[in-house]
Amino acid sequence: MIIAENLRKTFKSKTGDVIAVDDVGFTARDGEITGLLGPNGAGKTTTLRMLYTLMAPERGRVLVDGRDVADDPAAARRALGVLPDARGVYKRLTARENIRYFGELHGMSRADIDRRTQALSQALQMEDFLDRQTEGFSQGQRTKTAIARALVHDPRNVILDEPTNGLDVMTTRGLRGFLKQLRDEGRCVIFSSHIMQEVAALCDRVVVIAHGRVGAQGTADELRAQTGEDNLEDAFVRLIGSDEGLHA
Numbered sequence: 001m002i003i004a005e006n007l008r009k010t011f012k013s014k015t016g017d018v019i020a021v022d023d024v025g026f027t028a029r030d031g032e033i034t035g036l037l038g039p040n041g042a043g044k045t046t047t048l049r050m051l052y053t054l055m056a057p058e059r060g061r062v063l064v065d066g067r068d069v070a071d072d073p074a075a076a077r078r079a080l081g082v083l084p085d086a087r088g089v090y091k092r093l094t095a096r097e098n099i100r101y102f103g104e105l106h107g108m109s110r111a112d113i114d115r116r117t118q119a120l121s122q123a124l125q126m127e128d129f130l131d132r133q134t135e136g137f138s139q140g141q142r143t144k145t146a147i148a149r150a151l152v153h154d155p156r157n158v159i160l161d162e163p164t165n166g167l168d169v170m171t172t173r174g175l176r177g178f179l180k181q182l183r184d185e186g187r188c189v190i191f192s193s194h195i196m197q198e199v200a201a202l203c204d205r206v207v208v209i210a211h212g213r214v215g216a217q218g219t220a221d222e223l224r225a226q227t228g229e230d231n232l233e234d235a236f237v238r239l240i241g242s243d244e245g246l247h248a
């Protein structure tokens with residue numbers, strides 16, 4: 001389980017401070033998929049970076065499985081599998097070697113790494129390219145490699161920054177099935193997206209973010225009820241105040 005409490009992050013720029021995230025709070029439960037939905041620049045990536053300890057919040061705190069990540073960031077990272085916005089796959093290594101390298105960094109035995117690689121490559125349909133050097137990989141192949149690598153140590157909590165960005169329809173369908181599988185295994189899954197249909201199709205709970213703040217959160221039914229709109233798309237437009245950037 002991941003809890004974000006009153007998170008705030010400001011960036012300095014020549015023309016003044018940019019408040020990227022302002023008092024963001026939500027709970028992402030185990031066995032649920034939580035979606036952060038918001039237009040470009042809303043603060044999704046910055047929020048996720050604070051959840052996975054890449055950035056320290058100026059205010060607020062993050063709890064992973066009940067523990068404040070600031071107290072022991074390394075322990076928090078062991079409990080997290082992260083697909084960052086920059087996928088950062090090592091291009092001189094094969095997909096399998098990328099996964100193995102992360103497993104070794106986590107101190108896993110070769111047998112455990114091999115077992116997890118086999119399971120993940122099957123679940124993500126990576127068999128065709130598992131032993132190819134990743135240089136020249138398509139976006140979908142790179143994303144799958146980065147996801148498998150993030151999950152090699154079998155983390156309870158999974159954070160994915162725009163996981164379906166740039167993927168074709170079939171790959172997206174496969175990935176959706178995979179995320180549901182993670183959820184059904186009882187994991188806490190959080191992902192960000194600017195695509196309303198994506199979030200509506202996958203998420204148990206939605207956190208709507210606009211201008212660095214949480215505009216609303218709840219199940220799709222709760223969001224419809226809050227806005228008085230029958231149609232989820234109309235509900236989101238009302239919550240965000242515009243339909244800019246909501247669609248692919």
Ligand SMILES: Nc1ncnc2c1ncn2[C@@H]1O[C@H](COP(=O)(O)OP(=O)(O)OP(=O)(O)O)[C@@H](O)[C@H]1O
Pocket residue numbers: 011012013018019020038039040041042043044045046047194
């Ligand atoms: N390192 C940084 N330095 C300066 N400004 C930043 C930095 N990172 C983010 N910002 C600003 O913070 C705001 C939120 O950015 P963020 O990347 O979190 O949004 P996002 O919702 O993930 O957007 P997108 O969907 O476009 O990826 C934006 O105005 C962005 O320009």
